[in-house]
Amino acid sequence: MLNGERKISRPLRWAMVGGGRTGQVGYKHRTGALRDNTAFELVAGAFDIDFERGRDFGVNIGVLKDRLYPDYETMFAEEARREDGIEVVSIATPNATHFEICKAALEAGLHVICEKPLFFTTEEAQFVKELAEEKEKIVGVTYGFSGHQLLLQMRAMIEQGKIGDVRVVDLQYTHGFNAADEGDKSNSAQKWRVDPKVAGPSFVLGDLSTHTYYMSQLILPHMKVKKLLCDRQSFVGSRAPLEDNAHVIMHYDNGAVGTMWTSSINAGCMDAQRIRIVGSKASLEWWDSKPNELRYEIQGEPAQTLVRAMPYLDENCQADERLGALHAEGLSESWANIYLKFAMAVDAKERGDEETLRHLVYPDIDAGLEGVRWVENCVRSADNGAVWVDFE
Amino acid sequence: MLNGERKISRPLRWAMVGGGRTGQVGYKHRTGALRDNTAFELVAGAFDIDFERGRDFGVNIGVLKDRLYPDYETMFAEEARREDGIEVVSIATPNATHFEICKAALEAGLHVICEKPLFFTTEEAQFVKELAEEKEKIVGVTYGFSGHQLLLQMRAMIEQGKIGDVRVVDLQYTHGFNAADEGDKSNSAQKWRVDPKVAGPSFVLGDLSTHTYYMSQLILPHMKVKKLLCDRQSFVGSRAPLEDNAHVIMHYDNGAVGTMWTSSINAGCMDAQRIRIVGSKASLEWWDSKPNELRYEIQGEPAQTLVRAMPYLDENCQADERLGALHAEGLSESWANIYLKFAMAVDAKERGDEETLRHLVYPDIDAGLEGVRWVENCVRSADNGAVWVDFE
Amino acid sequence: MLNGERKISRPLRWAMVGGGRTGQVGYKHRTGALRDNTAFELVAGAFDIDFERGRDFGVNIGVLKDRLYPDYETMFAEEARREDGIEVVSIATPNATHFEICKAALEAGLHVICEKPLFFTTEEAQFVKELAEEKEKIVGVTYGFSGHQLLLQMRAMIEQGKIGDVRVVDLQYTHGFNAADEGDKSNSAQKWRVDPKVAGPSFVLGDLSTHTYYMSQLILPHMKVKKLLCDRQSFVGSRAPLEDNAHVIMHYDNGAVGTMWTSSINAGCMDAQRIRIVGSKASLEWWDSKPNELRYEIQGEPAQTLVRAMPYLDENCQADERLGALHAEGLSESWANIYLKFAMAVDAKERGDEETLRHLVYPDIDAGLEGVRWVENCVRSADNGAVWVDFE
Amino acid sequence: MLNGERKISRPLRWAMVGGGRTGQVGYKHRTGALRDNTAFELVAGAFDIDFERGRDFGVNIGVLKDRLYPDYETMFAEEARREDGIEVVSIATPNATHFEICKAALEAGLHVICEKPLFFTTEEAQFVKELAEEKEKIVGVTYGFSGHQLLLQMRAMIEQGKIGDVRVVDLQYTHGFNAADEGDKSNSAQKWRVDPKVAGPSFVLGDLSTHTYYMSQLILPHMKVKKLLCDRQSFVGSRAPLEDNAHVIMHYDNGAVGTMWTSSINAGCMDAQRIRIVGSKASLEWWDSKPNELRYEIQGEPAQTLVRAMPYLDENCQADERLGALHAEGLSESWANIYLKFAMAVDAKERGDEETLRHLVYPDIDAGLEGVRWVENCVRSADNGAVWVDFE
Ligand SMILES: NC(=O)c1ccc[n+]([C@@H]2O[C@H](COP(=O)([O-])OP(=O)(O)OC[C@H]3O[C@@H](n4cnc5c(N)ncnc54)[C@H](O)[C@@H]3O)[C@@H](O)[C@H]2O)c1
Ligand SMILES: NC(=O)c1ccc[n+]([C@@H]2O[C@H](COP(=O)([O-])OP(=O)(O)OC[C@H]3O[C@@H](n4cnc5c(N)ncnc54)[C@H](O)[C@@H]3O)[C@@H](O)[C@H]2O)c1
Ligand SMILES: NC(=O)c1ccc[n+]([C@@H]2O[C@H](COP(=O)([O-])OP(=O)(O)OC[C@H]3O[C@@H](n4cnc5c(N)ncnc54)[C@H](O)[C@@H]3O)[C@@H](O)[C@H]2O)c1
Ligand SMILES: NC(=O)c1ccc[n+]([C@@H]2O[C@H](COP(=O)([O-])OP(=O)(O)OC[C@H]3O[C@@H](n4cnc5c(N)ncnc54)[C@H](O)[C@@H]3O)[C@@H](O)[C@H]2O)c1
Structure with missing residues (x-):
């Protein structure tokens, strides 16, 4: 039974690429990640291909203006310079961009949560899998129904x-x-x-x-x-x-x-x-x-x-x-369950807790591949x- | 709206091969054919591979004892001798027997209603189709759900x-x-x-x-x-x-x-x-x-x-x-609908009413084939x- | 498991009052009673308030012309004179007529199957109950869904x-x-x-x-x-x-x-x-x-x-x-079940088989009352x- | 279409009485109120009849330790002293306590969201209604299914x-x-x-x-x-x-x-x-x-x-x-909808925007009464x- 009490010591500093006002899937990510404010906090974003729109949107959902970026490259670079910079990034952009953004994120030292279909080819997926291993980072894939x-x-x-x-x-x-x-x-x-x-x-x-x-x-x-x-x-x-x-x-x-x-x-x-x-x-x-x-x-x-x-x-x-029984759950609980497991995986990874990782069932890079x-x-x-x- | 009033001038004299006491599908035939007693009357049968059992059964469902036969050959031969002999026969025996019985029935001048799967090969089906044309008889196939x-x-x-x-x-x-x-x-x-x-x-x-x-x-x-x-x-x-x-x-x-x-x-x-x-x-x-x-x-x-x-x-x-509405129909109405159309087809065929036959939608020899x-x-x-x- | 084999030694000679071509419920009676032709045979009728229409209808469903009557009084009287006269009558007329027709039927020595609501008052029901006991006849009531x-x-x-x-x-x-x-x-x-x-x-x-x-x-x-x-x-x-x-x-x-x-x-x-x-x-x-x-x-x-x-x-x-399983039954099976029990009740009554009557569960006069x-x-x-x- | 973008200028400072770790309904309140972090922020609480347990719980869901109180009286008093004190309080305690806590909250100048059944008597409800009018505060009632x-x-x-x-x-x-x-x-x-x-x-x-x-x-x-x-x-x-x-x-x-x-x-x-x-x-x-x-x-x-x-x-x-279509919503969206309307009502009330209040459909004090x-x-x-x- 989950009631919002923390499963990890503090919320992870999290950002999104894509998923802006006009995006179809962005809200599901935020709904999942921010369900209880004990797994993630949304602190930065490059939400939109249109910077103005993306910034306006970011402000509206409570992100500080100076952490709203024109593109993911800038975000990864700027955030890397901050003490309180982001630790995890979610990618909710059209398919063709997933590979480049995942790669850049891992190279910037971030854990990654990426939309499906992950990439165009298994070669790309294999490459990212190896990069993640090398960087000791988690790659999660948002098969959003799988948390039911x-x-x-x-x-x-x-x-x-x-x-x-x-x-x-x-x-x-x-x-x-x-x-x-x-x-x-x-x-x-x-x-x-x-x-x-x-x-x-x-x-x-x-x-x-x-x-x-x-x-x-x-x-x-x-x-x-x-x-x-x-x-x-x-x-x-x-x-x-x-x-x-x-x-x-x-x-x-x-x-x-x-x-x-x-x-x-x-x-x-x-x-x-x-x-x-x-x-x-x-x-x-x-x-x-x-x-x-x-x-x-x-x-x-x-x-x-x-x-x-x-x-x-x-x-x-x-x-x-x-x-509880008699109370209909829906897709938002499914997303919340997945995101909570992403957070627990990131936390375990950071703590070097391989035991926990072995037992955690969630859509990881292999699932994406x-x-x-x-x-x-x-x-x-x-x-x-x-x-x-x-x-x- | 059907209420049992006759659609043809008198009930057809009908017999069954197979479909006896232990048969799975026999009751569905009788239920369909005898729904209103205005399309068919059951007057003879070779209901069972076991003659004693078949005769006992036949008596129990109201067929006269002397029109209960040990096998289809005898039935076709004996009935052909009677003035009031059967006109239509239904075949509800295991698949391997369908072809021989259909052939014999057509040759005995009977309209045929046969179980599915009709035969083993399209050649057999083609042969029976031609035989039926030659004999100017109807062959119906009991796709029993198709009357819904x-x-x-x-x-x-x-x-x-x-x-x-x-x-x-x-x-x-x-x-x-x-x-x-x-x-x-x-x-x-x-x-x-x-x-x-x-x-x-x-x-x-x-x-x-x-x-x-x-x-x-x-x-x-x-x-x-x-x-x-x-x-x-x-x-x-x-x-x-x-x-x-x-x-x-x-x-x-x-x-x-x-x-x-x-x-x-x-x-x-x-x-x-x-x-x-x-x-x-x-x-x-x-x-x-x-x-x-x-x-x-x-x-x-x-x-x-x-x-x-x-x-x-x-x-x-x-x-x-x-x-009528609010009143659940079930499989027996489906069978009744099909059998009624078989009767109308036989009647039209006998009357040479090709116009009616052209418009009647029912599982015929082509459907079987x-x-x-x-x-x-x-x-x-x-x-x-x-x-x-x-x-x- | 019922397959149409007789439950009583021969079908009962049966007639209907009402339930003609325009009647809503008549077809359900015939569908129930004549399901397997081993419980009842329909031999007479006063099907309609309009005699011509009722007679035409009766002929169309296979009743002999000379046993189609202008009204129930005539039918009860004429049939009583025949060796092979009716034994049971079903009443499918509007409610106000049920009491008189039931009474007349019982007095004519018939078993009765009557539509619901049986009568207007419990006094009438009590009266008919006593009359039936006196005449040693069955009164069944067609709660037609109750056979499911x-x-x-x-x-x-x-x-x-x-x-x-x-x-x-x-x-x-x-x-x-x-x-x-x-x-x-x-x-x-x-x-x-x-x-x-x-x-x-x-x-x-x-x-x-x-x-x-x-x-x-x-x-x-x-x-x-x-x-x-x-x-x-x-x-x-x-x-x-x-x-x-x-x-x-x-x-x-x-x-x-x-x-x-x-x-x-x-x-x-x-x-x-x-x-x-x-x-x-x-x-x-x-x-x-x-x-x-x-x-x-x-x-x-x-x-x-x-x-x-x-x-x-x-x-x-x-x-x-x-x-059998996977094969949808509907309202017609429910009516068939009830009518079969009416037949078994009549048969048991005639044979003085009180043991059978005690165990037979069907809508009887008490249910109607x-x-x-x-x-x-x-x-x-x-x-x-x-x-x-x-x-x- | 709601996507989490703010409907009011900033999130309201919100606390809860009751709804602690063992409470059945507390999580539904937090799930509703904190859906998008743009309507409410949870800054204080007297979550539990057992202070230790309530404080531990409060810390776990992210409330600062010094704003976790032993009881609602203390909370209302302490918070009233702060510049950034709470503006709205939700009451998720057993029924008998609702009246006293509502009254105290209104008297402390707070908007109130209270569980159903609101009170024991209409007199109490009438009293609170008048008190709310006098204090120019909103009283919402969490009929939690009504946001579907x-x-x-x-x-x-x-x-x-x-x-x-x-x-x-x-x-x-x-x-x-x-x-x-x-x-x-x-x-x-x-x-x-x-x-x-x-x-x-x-x-x-x-x-x-x-x-x-x-x-x-x-x-x-x-x-x-x-x-x-x-x-x-x-x-x-x-x-x-x-x-x-x-x-x-x-x-x-x-x-x-x-x-x-x-x-x-x-x-x-x-x-x-x-x-x-x-x-x-x-x-x-x-x-x-x-x-x-x-x-x-x-x-x-x-x-x-x-x-x-x-x-x-x-x-x-x-x-x-x-x-969006094909994506099942559940009870959490219903609660989120209601809480969002509570926030909009509070905001409108504070701004003296009676026009908005007139059109806002939500379970208010009259609904509770x-x-x-x-x-x-x-x-x-x-x-x-x-x-x-x-x-x-
Ligand atoms: N998991 C699910 O259930 C689910 C549902 C829908 C979509 N998706 C996936 O999510 C991804 C996005 O799909 P969508 O339907 O939301 O697409 P969309 O076209 O509706 O939205 C894409 C969003 O990405 C932004 N964007 C595009 N390029 C960008 C860039 N280079 N930098 C920053 N932002 C950029 C756009 O401005 C927009 O906000 C796709 O891969 C899709 O397959 C998954
Ligand atoms: N239309 C449908 O919905 C449906 C449903 C079930 C079966 N079927 C078909 O009906 C046929 C019979 O199937 P079933 O399940 O009733 O089989 P079954 O084995 O239950 O019954 C076969 C019956 O045929 C009799 N029989 C066998 N050989 C005979 C012979 N030479 N002469 C006379 N009687 C003979 C048996 O004694 C028995 O009564 C099969 O072709 C089957 O595919 C159709
Ligand atoms: N058991 C059920 O599920 C069910 C369903 C419908 C009706 N009913 C009952 O059946 C009875 C008839 O209802 P209905 O809807 O069929 O009515 P209806 O008006 O449709 O039909 C009545 C029939 O009775 C005939 N009739 C009337 N008076 C007659 C008379 N004196 N002699 C001979 N025939 C006469 C009419 O010509 C007509 O054919 C009612 O008591 C009704 O409550 C029962
Ligand atoms: N809206 C709904 O769908 C819904 C569902 C369930 C319950 N309720 C209502 O919510 C209220 C609480 O019900 P519940 O089932 O959660 O009860 P519960 O007994 O499960 O929980 C009550 C909670 O209130 C706390 N509490 C009790 N007295 C307190 C006090 N004086 N100060 C602070 N905390 C105190 C308890 O420690 C516990 O955490 C009831 O009024 C109930 O009718 C509403």
Whole structure:
């Protein structure tokens, strides 16, 4: 049970690059990081590509004017000179900029929290992973849905054999907001998403499915994809070569099979992510639109609905509880949980507490790298005619 | 609105082969055919492989003892001799017997209603189609879920452009009854299903997905599969080479993409069939476990739930209505609707009323043939390593 | 498991009064009674107030022309003269006629199945009860939803202590079809429902809530209402003094409290009946719009969803099963179950088999009488200013 | 759309009385007030009846040690002496203390935010209302669910005539956590709730139903209860005279009728609050367990499901939006919305901006007073034998 009391000795000095007034995801970062003011304090920022707008915004959310910078290079340089300079930076800019900013941040001696999809290539991810190791810094990746408690319940139940051997992994992240190309032109956050130069080698695979893929790994830590096949389409033609719909079939090393449907043209769909894990005895199913509920369907028995905050849940699940039963948690608690773990990881790293780091479950650089690898393999399959490829 | 009043001048004289006391599906046939006693009357039967049991059963459901036969050959021969002999026969025996019995029935001058999967090969289906044409008889196939009214609502709405261009066809028929091999041994109806000699070239593809595939064709009469890829597994190992789980990806001639998940190892799943049709403007979704509801999800608008029997539904949908709003219909109404159309088809055929036949929408020999073709293509893909194959 | 095989030695010779082509409820009777042609055969009728229409209708559903009568008096008289005359009659006419027709039927030596609300007064019900006893005939009442199997599951679970002591009985039968008075004028079946001379002392209390009240008694056979308070309104003013909305609070003899909301002005409501029974340990909840599911909510444990046809259900529940799991049953199975029990009751009565009669659970004359009593008490309370009245 | 940017010129200096480490509701206050650090900053506290524990807790959530006080009297006195002393105080202590602390806070020149049920009697509420007016201070009441955006959507749609004339108000706040008396002994927060000296004249009526009652007023600002009848029980006997279950029927001045079911013995219930408003044309229904969805059920049309954050929602609803569509909001956003409005009210009051105050919709002293009045009338009715009483 979390109630805002400090988990680390003092809040970390934190800044953001991007995530300004017009940014879609910036508020989720602040909501997560600043939940209780005991994990992070926001002291600096280069929030916007437009400096004036970014500074005005920064002042409005309580950052001191002289710590609002025109760009990340200046921020990293200036802050490095201060005694009370920033320790951690979050990156919430379009995809194409992630690699350069991460690299610069690590080189400036900062811990980094970066948006997904992390980078364009696994090489970049490998490079940053090594740089972080060298610099002894944490790199966290904001798979923002992955802090929902019931995912840890799924992980625990599967670990405990409650569903038997895993046979089918059924994943979905689809929505229906972008079924027409007008949206691509009028909405700036959508515009870059369908431009390969800024978005990278994929649209929905990177933008959406990396989340769900990470959550499946969180739930099934011992299972690895061995090969996969990806079929992608650009239903809104102007998006080609980037896909707005894709279906993937995966084979896991333990013989299980998986599917992912990711789409931005699933017209009218408001229940975005579904995760269903089918075992030899039972299945578990969770939807991000009803994050407080988990379906446990046992072969030959009545199906069960587990709800958040109940004493029958696993202790790892309950550890992330905040509001109590009957009180709906939402996405902001998920982000808060992730950010709290980032803070605990940074703190442990700084204290050289490897023991804590070993047990802390959060989306780290490996999780980011795996997301990039996922997209790479999907794209390789799709671009070769939707053929089976070994997962490399 | 149907209320049992006759649609044809008198009930057809009808018999069954199979579907006896221990048969799983026989009662659904009788429930459908005899719904109002104005379409069919059950006058003869060779209900069981065990004649004694079959005769006892036949007497119990009201068939005269002297019209209960030891086998279909005898029945067809004896009945042909009677003035009031049977006109139509339904076949509800295991798959391997369908072809021979259909052939014999047509040759005996009977209209035929046969279970799915119709036959093992398209050649057989083609042969029977030609035989039926030659004999001027109807062959109906009992895709028993396809009589649910709201499927006609989906068909009408798509025809009327209510969802725009169809982009994704998302199909599922999975359940969780057969996740362990004990069932295969103890249950006779399950035993033959995993024996290729009796079941044919597939288990769940033929047993389950042919239903859903037909329903997708009913809803989308103008769309044709161009190529597909099928990945199948035998999670219960003793079932190999027959699959108990399969995933299919389809490409349609109009550029749409489709998926089918069919499985008998989806542990705990009690919501078997889902049909979701995604268009450029909206989506439609229907579940056979909630047959009285249809979700209509329009991009950018509140989602709508249409319910059976309401005046806002299409007239073709309403034509099959029986119980009125607030009154749940179920699978028995679906079967009744199909059987009524079989009767109307037989009647029209006998009267040479081709006009009526052209407009009657029901699962006919072509629907049966397409189901066989579907399985054949899926198996060909799967057995070549889950590769893309042209739909032939 | 029911599959249509006979439960009695031969079908009963059966007729209907009312329930003709334009009648709302007639088809449900025929659907229930003739489900398997082993319980009843329809041999005569006075289906309609308009003889021509009724005769045309009767012929269309397969009744011989010479057994179609202009009125019930003629039918009872003529049929009494036949060797193969009717044995049972169902009455599906507007409420005001039930008493006279029941009386005449019993006097003509017939078993009777009558629509609800049975009569206008408990005196009438008491009179008919005594007449039936004297004549040694069955009187069944078509509480048509009460044949849904999961109600017997609720009854069994409560009997077995699965929810602890019953504390709250939460009942609802509301819909939203009649929120405006136009409907009262244009629809003939609605017109008489708001006319006290034909409908009796209530509209929705009699028309709707008697169903749900009976089901609560079926589920809770040992609990009796001790006193109640009823508050009723006529939101569509022209309906006064008959109510189109009522709320009732009940006190049971065991200290439990109950509520009933019944309404025809619950605009847009398509989930009509809810029954929730709250115990000291757990609750059970069932909706007639989802008759295949039962929620079992246990204090401090995950909620369970029980589904029809599963082996974990009570044997009394399973005994009424027909279609098997994954196959949605609906209202027609409920009617079939009730009618089958009527047939078994008639058969047992004729054979003097009191043992069978003692164990047969079905809506009998007492159930009908209790429904009339329920309405009477509600109306007495309401008409005295919505005050508490002892349940008499 | 809210993104954390300041709505007032600087955060208000804020303290809490109660809501310490063991308090159930304290974290919700901090989560709400400190959401974006632009409305409030937490600078002092008397968090706990146990000073040591409260001080330790205060330090842990970032309050300076010397502003952590042994009791509210000391805090008000000490803080009044500081230039940067507190301006607003929230009271999250058991009910019996609310009146004295509110009074002391107002007398100390502070704005007050107080927990519900506000006080024991309307006299107390009236007294505090007058004191607040005299002191020119705001008194807010934390009906913490009332900040859910879709409630404003309901308000707007009803105001716009989208459901016609309101006929039935169907309210429910029930849960199943306290169906046995062991809980009352072992849980300190539950213990006082069933002790009239601390809880006041009611248990669930005050603890639960005041929330839902306020929300109904928020949605239906022009409707007033004219008379009501309340029937209450103590199913766990040791709770008498306080009820753990109550049913209320209300008559409104416009002819509408309402019901409230409130209970802590609704075993297994995890969907606590339901609000259904039935109009002459349509109904609206919302559940606090699914706060992102609103059902709009229109007579004779398909039911609609409106979801949070969509452009088709009313501007007043959208104004409180934070996370965007597909992103579940929960109870913390509701509290944040309410606290933001408290801050805006305080700020406007301080600036003498009566215009802003007139338009700001939030739970103020009148809302608190109405909640007390609601309980008082319910109790008066119940204690006189569940009779009708005029709402005074
Ligand atoms: N984790 C999630 O749930 C989630 C959700 C949405 C977006 N994202 C990811 O977040 C990133 C941003 O996406 P978005 O939708 O917020 O994009 P956006 O276009 O809405 O916002 C981008 C923001 O970055 C700023 N910016 C751009 N370049 C900058 C630079 N060089 N320096 C400083 N600021 C700069 C812009 O001014 C803007 O404020 C993307 O990588 C996206 O994939 C993640
Ligand atoms: N349409 C549907 O929804 C549906 C549902 C279940 C089964 N089916 C199909 O129905 C067929 C039967 O399946 P089932 O599950 O009822 O099988 P089953 O094994 O339960 O029953 C088969 C019945 O056929 C009888 N039989 C077997 N061989 C016979 C013969 N030569 N002559 C006469 N009777 C014979 C058996 O005695 C038994 O009564 C299969 O083709 C199956 O695919 C369709
Ligand atoms: N059990 C249920 O679920 C259910 C549902 C609907 C109605 N009902 C009850 O059934 C009864 C009929 O209701 P309805 O909605 O079908 O009414 P309706 O007005 O739709 O039909 C009444 C039928 O009775 C015929 N009729 C009337 N008087 C007759 C007479 N003297 N002799 C022969 N026929 C006569 C009419 O011609 C018509 O066919 C009522 O008591 C009603 O409460 C029960
Ligand atoms: N708005 C809501 O949703 C909601 C939810 C729960 C409780 N409440 C209300 O909040 C209030 C507190 O309820 P709770 O469940 O948190 O109670 P609780 O017993 O869990 O906590 C009470 C807290 O107040 C402290 N306290 C008690 N007396 C004090 C005093 N004189 N000075 C300082 N601190 C003192 C205790 O140490 C404890 O921290 C009640 O009025 C309750 O009705 C509201």
